[in-house]
Amino acid sequence: MxxxxxxxxxxxxxxxxxxxxxxxxxxxxxxxxxxxxxxxxxxxxxxxxxxxxxxxxxxxxxxxxxxxxxxxxxxxxxxxxxxxxxxxxxxxxxxxxxxxxxxxxxxxxxxxxxxxxxxxxxxxxxxxxxxxxxxxxxxxxxxxxxxxxxxxxxxxxxxxxxxxxxxxxxxxxFVPGEAEDYSDCELTARMIEMLESENSTAVRKAVLATLPYSSFTHPYFVERTRDVSDDVRKMVYMAIKQRVPLPGLSTDDAVLLVRRGLGDRAPAVRAEVSKLVMQWLEDSCDGEPLRLVHQLDVQRHPEECELVLRMLLKEGQVNAVHLGRLAESDSIGLRADFSRPGAVMGPASALFWRVVCEWLKDEATERGLSAARRVGQAAEIENSKAAEANQALDAALPPTVADMADIIAQHAAAGAAARFACAQLMQLAARCMDFGDAAGRSDASLMLRRLLTDVPTGDNAEEAAAWEAAWRSPSWLRALALFLRKVYGSPKELADGMLPICGDLYTSGGFATEGFEVAEQAWVHALGVAGLLLEQLTSARQVAAAGEGHFSLRDLLDRLVQPGLRHRSAKVRREAVRCLGLYCSLDGIPTSLSSHLVVLRQVLITHGESATVRAVAAQALGDVALARGPKEVDRCLMAELAGGLLPGLDPELQQKAVVDLLLDVLRQWAEEFAGAAAAGAKKRAGVRRGSRGSADDLEALGGLGAALVEGLARLARTHLRWQAREEAEAVAAVQRGEQPRELAMEDIDAVKVLVELTLLHFNPEVEAASLATQVLPVFFQNYAELTSEHQQFLATAFLPAARLAAGEDKVSGKRITAATCTSSKVMGFLAQLLQTPYGDKQEPVGHEVLVDLLLRELYVCSAMGYEVPKPYLLALCRTVAALDVFPVGEPEDTDITARRLLELARQLLTEVPDSSMRKDLKVLLDKLHARARAHRLSTQPLTPEEIAVLIEQLQNFKEAEDVLADYPLPFDAIEQPEAPAAGGRKGAAAKTPGRGRRAAAADDSSEEEEDDGPQMPQDSDDEEDGGEERTPARVPPTASRRMPDRAARSARKPLVEAATSSSDEEEEDSEGEAAQDSEEEEGEEEDALSPLAENLSPAVRRPSKARRQSSDSVSALRQALQENRIS
CATH class of the missing domain: 1.25.40 (Serine Threonine Protein Phosphatase 5, Tetratricopeptide repeat)
Structure with a gap:
């Protein structure tokens, strides 16, 4: 066989x-x-x-x-x-x-x-x-x-x-090298380069599938988790799943992968990350979720651990119903015996049972709602599942609220080690238990009183540090606030329960004793509890008038907050300023608001004050302006000026409105942070001692910038809401015969805020301020997605931001190229935002007003003799080509029409000094003609009189009195030499008038071919108008200064025609090569201009070939061999 x-x-x-x-x-x-x-x-x-x-x-x-x-x-x-x-x-x-x-x-x-x-x-x-x-x-x-x-x-x-x-x-x-991390391998370097520059999704996926994983290449894998392509992000997690076990990753790296992966927008990516986490669970944790959560460092990363547990519950790896029943039968979890001394839950266990109970609660609610929407057997099935989840939840939780309060009290008494578990249990009780039982609420209230009045004495440094960290932890304060709102059913009950606690702290801490020095920890704790109360209130009227001998809201202000403002400790002053800001946000306060706002402003503009205290003051001013209206805050601040200015402070800042004040402080902060970051870099380079303190100071200074940015961003975001409220209140005030109040800031102030935040977003000197720089992209994306009115504000801020950025480029003295031009990056960023769909309607927004402004700017910069960087002009052209115009026809409230924009674009075709710019303008022309056909708009050329008026408006554009008056052109004018008479070739070429940013010597050959006469280029206008008879659009008399240039060219023309044919061919070849080289250089600059460039042209231009296909492989091979394609 x-x-x-x-x-x-x-x-x-x-x-x-x-x-x-x-x-x-x-x-x-x-x-x-x-x-x-x-x-x-x-x-x-x-x-x-x-x-x-x-x-x-x-x-x-x-x-x-x-x-x-x-x-x-x-x-x-x-x-x-x-x-x-x-x-x-x-x-x-x-x-x-x-x-x-x-x-x-x-x-x-x-x-x-x-x-x-x-x-x-x-x-x-x-x-x-x-x-x-x-x-x-x-x-x-x-x-x-x-x-x-x-x-x-x-x-x-x-x-x-x-x-x-x-x-x-x-x-x-690939060769590992001596270090065995592939850092010395040339192939590794080439793959990393491709990963960063490659446009093709398939190629980036191939690189990730091929690149070996090591400590050297790990950052490049992590970087691709933010790739624009869903397939590439999915490939990252597939590669890590195949090559790296959980012990091979650091905790921070594993948490970062979980956070980005499980929060990804693409379901396919989330599914791949789920497989990765489940592999970690099986291979490295023996299928035990608690071990997995423990390895992810639950106390440092509770949100990511919660994501992991919820994913395991969703995928069925953890059965919540079975766990609930098991807790009751085997006395585990919250049903364990906590009567024994020291019996507390660990951090991972507390988070685990909180997530399981919340899952059961949500499952029961969802199934119950689903049963209500169905009938028959389907409703019965959903009802049975809801009942099953409710039974499991009851089995997992303690029998009563009083029992739960005892468990929380035992964890609170266990000290710093159980602080995290205590917060998880309070959050669990607030979300999953019924506080309708009065006895249970009373027990919980007593537990809270003991917890809030327990102040560490300072003998145990570790306990004191953990206590301070807890009171500064958002998760601890959030859990405490949730539990407070559950225990006290209304704001009045909350105030009645919390104010006596503040009074006890005031009495027991020695605040009332004359000459007694209260410990710093007691100050911080008392002010922290006061801030917790003030955060839960919305109005001072919710607090009942205190009787004789009771601690009132006014006592809270006079005995704790205001003395804390004068304390020598920055930590105490920080908490006092925070409480004062919360107090000022309440309605109906029994004291003068103006005096408190002056204190907040004084703290903010005092340069000798700690950055952490100034940050809280900035946040407080922003919150008060957000709660009461920017104009109302301005009125209160201006009312205090009658008493005179405060000595030792900047008088200019004291007289500014709140928005201008925050903007000025933000500018000062940017300069101060840039200097501190540079000094810190020098210290780190010199390896000096005390660098840790410098880093902490820089982080605190960065927190001030984040507070300023967040406050201004929130004011800009709510500007339209305050305008609507102001109009509604004005109508009601007129009906009552009262004077209307001003609440919203001016529109120009909102534009200023957007301009300053945009420039800060592209300021490389503040990149180290991570908190501030992380706020900006989130804000801008959210702002552009709100309404069409918000996008119009962005459009208004477009040109001022571009001019300011160009001015900063000029002042910096750097060589301005496509890669270094800040103004082009700003324009590309804002243009992308203006193309973002807003709201749920996904309707297009027409930006014809902005296109009109940008075309005017382009005319002034290219035709009126200014030294303008080429990337600035390129970005203007690309923006007008990218923005949508007249999506639903011409607007009735403006004089901007398709005819006007067409004429502007035609005029600019002969003014811009680059062929790529003319291509973008032709794209705009095609778009305008398409809109005209779709909406039957007129495209008749402007009459000579209308053209003359338009040109006069363009020449006066730089002297506009609107928003742009505060943002003048930052470019220098070019001295115009006297034009000689048309004559010899050499003299005419040497004295041709300058065109925008360069003399005519810098013009490319394509421009010389297109600019042979005074008439405007017609393009496809005749075809678009159906061949109708039309008046040619000619250059008006105001542009006659360009005629010597054209006369010189016409004088040279016979010399070229008289040359031999061979010389003609050689000259044409040389001109063609030069033009090709210039276009290639321009293309390289275009590619690096801005994110907008990626939408208009590929970053890598490669020649395309026609694909030859054949169904017969033998004939295809013969054809290929004949064409010498395979050799």
Whole structure:
């Protein structure tokens, strides 16, 4: 039988065997591979030739078919079977593969892109599937060297699919180096470079699948978790799941992957991260969720651990119903015996049971609502599931609220180690338990009283530090606030319960004793409890008038808050300023608001004050302005000016409105932070002592910037809401015969805020202020998605922000290129925001008003003799080409029409100094004609009189008295030399008037070809107007200063025509090459201009070729050989 099978294999030819492979299934590939190796052993030369011929036929099929996929998989199986029974057989087989690879490597450079792609696939199939434990032979090692050179060339191929396969073919050629982290490998450096610059999603996926994981390459994997492509982000998590176990990642890295992955917008990415976490659970934690949460450091990263637990519950890895029943039957979790001394839950266990109980509560609610919407058997099923979840929840929770209060009290008494668990239990009780029982609420109230009046004495430094950290922890304060609102059903009950606690703290802490020095911890704790009360109130009227001997809200202000403002400790002053800001936000306070606002302003503008205290003051001023209205705050501040200015403070800042005050302090902060960051960098470079303190000071200073940015952002975001409220109150006031109040800030103030925040977003000197820089992109994205009115405010801030950024570029003295031009980045960023769909309607917003302004700006900068950087002009052109205009027809409330924008664009076609700018203007012209056809708008050219008026308006544009009056052009004018009479070529060329930012010597050849006469270019206007008779649009008399230039060109024209044909051809070739070179340089600058460039043109321009396809592989191969595409 064996000899018969052998005769059958040998009698089968290579083509027959490959045909069987394409028709068969994958399970037969191993058998066919053995047959092919037998043929190769018997006649290696003939087998190699036949395989090569078949591979050439394979390379002519462009369509990815099932047969081609089977063939590729078979070649991979064939290479994987290269390991023979002994060393000699293995070496012979490796040599055979090396001989087969040599012609394939040469063919990867074929002219046809389909052939290159297929041959790279074949090379990858053979090399990528070689046995891992086999040492390459000398011949194979030489072939692999040639392969590396060939694939490195293919990494620059014009076709993305060729590049992606070439990347995968290099997977076996990475060298770990001496450090074994691949940091010295040239291939690693090349892959990282491609990962950062590659436009193709398929290529980035291939790089991530190929790049080896190490401590050196880990940051590049993490960086791709923010990739714009869902498939690339998914590939990151797939690669990490296959290569790195949980112990191989640091806690911070694992938490970062969980946070980004489980919070990803794409379901496919979230599903892949779920698989990654479940693999961690099975492989590294033996299927125990508590161990997984513990390894993720639950106290430092509770939000991420909660995401993991909820994902495990959703995927069914953890059964919440079973756990609830198990807690009651086995006395675990919240049903454990806590009467024993020291019996407390650990941090991971407390978070785990909170998430499980909240899951059961949400499941019961959701099932109950689902049952209410259904009828019949479906409703009964949902009701039974809701009842099951409720029973499990009751089994998991303590029997009564009093029992839960005892458990919380025991954890609170356990000290710093159980502080996190105590917060989790309070949050669990507030969300999952019913506080309708009066006895239970009374017990919980007593527990809270003991908790809030327990102040550490300071003898235990560790306990004092943990206590202070808890009172500064948002999670602890949030849990405490939730529990307070549950225990006290109304604000009045809350005030009645909390004010006596504040009174007890005042009495027991020694505040009332004359001459007694109260400890800093007692001050901070008392003010923290006062702030907790003030946060839960919305009006001072909710607090009942205190009787004789009771602690009132006025006592809270006079005895705790105001003395704390004068304390020598910055921590005490910080808490006192926070309480004062919360107090000022309440309605109906019994004291003068103006005096308190002056104190907050004084703290903010005092430069000797601590940055943390100033940050709280900035936040307090912003909150009060948000609660009462910016104009109301201004009225209160101005009322205090009658008493005179405070000595020792900037008088200018004391007289400013709240918005202008915050803006000025923000500018001062940016300068101060830049200096502090530079000084800190020098200290770190010198390795001086005290760098930790410098870092803390820089972090505190960054917190001040974050408070300022957040306050201004919130004021800008709510500006329209305050305007609507002001209008509504004005109507009511008029009906009552009263004077209306001003509440909202002016529109120009909102624009100023947007401009300043935009410039701060692109300020490289404040990048180290992470809190401030993280707020800005979130704010701008959210702001652009609100309403069309908010987008109009962004459009109004567009040109002022661009001019200010250009002015800063000019002052910096740096060489302005596409990569360093801040103004172009600002314009690209704002243009993307203006194209963001807003609200739920997803309606387009027409920005024709902004396009009109930008075209005027472009005219002034390019035609009126200003030294303007080229990237600034390019960004203007790209913006007008990208923005949407007239989506629903022409607006009735403006004089901007399609005719006007068309004329502006036509005028600019002869003024802009670059061919790419003219392309963008033609895109705008096409868009305007399309809108005109869709909405039947008039496109008749303007009359000469209208053109003259338009040109006069353009010339006076730089002297506008609107918003732009505060943001003048930052560019210098070019001195215009006197134009000579049209004459000799040399003199005319030397004295041609300047055009915008350069003299005519800098004009490209394409402009000279287009600008031969005074008439305006017609483009496709005649076709758009249906060939109607029209008046040609000519340059008005105001532009006659350009005529000497044109006269000089017309004078030179006969000299060119008189030249010989050969010289003409040489000159045209040289001009064409020069124009091509200039366009390539311009293209490189365009690509790096701004994020807007990615929407208009690809970052990498590669020549495209027509794909030649044929259904007949034999005829396709013959055609390819005739065209010398495979050689």
């Amino acid at each position: 064996a000899r018969g099978r052998r005769r059958s294999a040998v009698s089968m030819t290579v083509p027959q065997l490959l045909n069987e492979v394409q028709r068969g299934v994958a399970s037969a590939h191993v058998r066919y591979s053995k047959m092919l190796w037998e043929l190769a052993t018997s006649d290696a030369l003939a087998t190699c030739e036949q395989l090569l011929t078949a591979m050439k036929h394979f390379a002519t099929v462009a369509e990815p078919t099932l047969s081609q996929t089977r063939l590729l998989n078979f070649f991979g199986t064939f290479a994987n079977d290269a390991e023979g029974r002994d060393a000699a057989t293995t070496e012979d087989r490796l040599n055979f593969i090396a001989v087969l690879l040599e012609p394939l490597i040469e063919l990867t450079g074929a002219k046809d892109h389909c052939a290159r792609w297929r041959f790279c696939q074949l090379v990858h199939a053979l090399v990528g599937n070689l046995p891992q434990n086999v040492e390459p032979s000398d011949a194979l090692d030489k072939a692999l060297g040639e392969l590396e050179e060939a694939m490195l060339e293919r990494l620059d191929d014009s076709q993305p699919r060729v590049r992606s396969v070439a990347v995968r073919a290099l997977a076996r050629l």
